[in-house]
Amino acid sequence: MFSFDLSAIATRLESLEETIIFRLIDRVQLGRNLAVYEPNRFPLSGTESTLLNHMLRFHESTHAMLGRYVVAEERPFFSDLPIPAEGMAGDRDVGLQICDFNQINLTASIRLAYTELLDRITVGNDGEYGTTAETDIASLQAIARRIHFGSFYVAEAKFRGNPDHYTELIRAKDEQALMRLLTRQEVEDRIIIRIREKCASIQAISNPLIRKQIDPDQVAQFYFATIIPLTKVGEITYLLNRTLP
C-alpha cells in the first residue's frame, strides 16, 4: 500500500524530471524528420502506417505482455494491447480508489502537445528516422509517466487530506471548485524555476559548437503549458471517477 504522503509523491515527480530533460536533449540532436510521422512512408509490416506508430505498437505490445500497464502511471498510447502473460500482472493494489486506471488516459493530448513542441525545438531532416522514432517513444513515455503519476497519486493524496470537502465537490461535479482546491500556485512556480535550472545545468558542460542545446525556457514552458495543466486535468478526472466513502 502506498503512503499517499504528498511530499513523497512530490519527490517521485521530481525524480522524473531529469529523465524528461535528458530525452528532450537527445531529441534535439536529431532533425524534425517529418517522414517518421507520415502515413505509408515506409514499407512496414503489421497494421501501422507511420514509423512511429509501428515502433510504438511493438513496444507497447511487448511491455503489455510484461505487465507494465497494470501500473496506474503507465498509461499506454494504444488501447488494443495484449493482456499480461501469466504471472506478470503482479499485485498492484496501491490504494487508488478507481475501478479502471484507463479512465485517466491523457496520451492523446500528450502526443499532440509533444508534436507541437517538436515543431519549436527541432528543424530539418537528417535521415535518422529509426533513432528519431525511438527517441520520441522514450520522450513520450517519460512525459506520460510524469503526468499520470501526478494525476493518480496527487489527487488521491489531496482527497485523503480533505475528504469531506472533496466529496462534496465531487458529488456536485463542480470542476472549477475542484481545480481551485487542487491548485497550489507556489508549488507550480517552484517546479518551473527548477526545470529551467536543471535544463541549463545539465547542458552547462556541453560544448555548444558540438552538441545542439535545448533552450531551457522551452522545457520550462512545456511544463507550464502542458505537463502541469494536463496533470491537473488528470487529477480532476480521477476525482470525478473516484469511489466515494
Place this chain on the structure above:
Amino acid sequence: MFSFDLSAIATRLESLEETIIFRLIDRVQLGRNLAVYEPNRFPLSGTESTLLNHMLRFHESTHAMLGRYVVAEERPFFSDLPIPAEGMAGDRDVGLQICDFNQINLTASIRLAYTELLDRITVGNDGEYGTTAETDIASLQAIARRIHFGSFYVAEAKFRGNPDHYTELIRAKDEQALMRLLTRQEVEDRIIIRIREKCASIQAISNPLIRKQIDPDQVAQFYFATIIPLTKVGEITYLLNRTLP
C-alpha cells in the same frame, strides 16, 4: 565524401559522450534485473529466449529495413537482419577503404563489457523489466556507435596522414607497431578527465536523495578499460583489412 580531418572526427566522438552518460544515468535508476537476461524467463514470441534479445532483435530488424546498418558506425548486434527496403539504403560512400563494414564489429565484446559494468553499477530487482531492456538497448547502441565511429574514421584519418608508414606496417601485419603508431596517450588522458567532469556536472543539480547517482569514476573507468581500448582494436582491424594503395 567525409573530410577525414582528425579534429572534426574528435568533435563527433565528443558529441557522443553525453548520450552515453545520459543513458547510463537512466540505467542506474533501475535495478540489476537479471530476469531480463535469463533464457526462457518470459513467454516471448519469435526465436529469442531472453527479453533483451527479443526486444533488440525487433529493434534491429526495424532499423535494418530503414537502412541504419548501411552506415559504417552503426554495427548491429545481430547478423541475420533483413536488407533495407527499396530506396532506404541511400548513398553512403564516405571514402572508407574497406569492402565490408562488418569486418569491424565489436558488439560481442561491447555486450560483455557492458554486462560487467551493470554488475558494478546496478543492484537488486525492481520488476521494471521492459524499461530495463529498452534502456540497455539505448546504452549499448550509444556505446557501440562511439566505438565503431572511432574505429573507422580515426583509423582512416590516421592512415591518410601517414600512408607510407601505415602501408608498410599493414603489409607486415605488425599489430604492435600499429598500436604504438595509433596511440596518443595525451588525447586518451584528456578524454577520461573530460568524461569524469561531464558525468559529475550533469548530475550536480540532481537531488541525491531522490535520484540514484552514477559514480563518475565508474564511467571514466569504462572509457579507460573498454571504450578506448575497443576503439583501438577496431582501428587495427580496420587497417589490417584496408585496401592498400
